[in-house]
Amino acid sequence: MSINDATPADWDRVTKKYPKIIEKYEQMVRDEVNSPEHYNYGNIECIEAIEESMTPLAFKGYLKGNTMKYLWRYERKGKVVQDLEKAQWYLKKLLDVETRDQ
Numbered sequence: 001m002s003i004n005d006a007t008p009a010d011w012d013r014v015t016k017k018y019p020k021i022i023e024k025y026e027q028m029v030r031d032e033v034n035s036p037e038h039y040n041y042g043n044i045e046c047i048e049a050i051e052e053s054m055t056p057l058a059f060k061g062y063l064k065g066n067t068m069k070y071l072w073r074y075e076r077k078g079k080v081v082q083d084l085e086k087a088q089w090y091l092k093k094l095l096d097v098e099t100r101d102q
Helices: 008-017 019-029 046-052 056-073 078-100
Strands: none
Touching: 008 019, 046 056, 056 078
């Protein structure tokens, strides 16, 4: 039997038998840093709506503040790598905005 021959029932059995493996796979597939599902609504990402609602200076402050927030608490939440990646994401976004505005 090949993996291509697996039925939905086969996959259900594997999911029930190995929930930790399935959970780890789902975490790998989801990109919680660059495109978390909970920040998308319709055709616009939350960060785009926030930028549109602010002046350029206010948006830069928002990005700087979020960078600092993730750096400040990354050692205390139990998600060290993810929080450092989020800080890096906000810093890169701030750099992109600064570069774009020059």
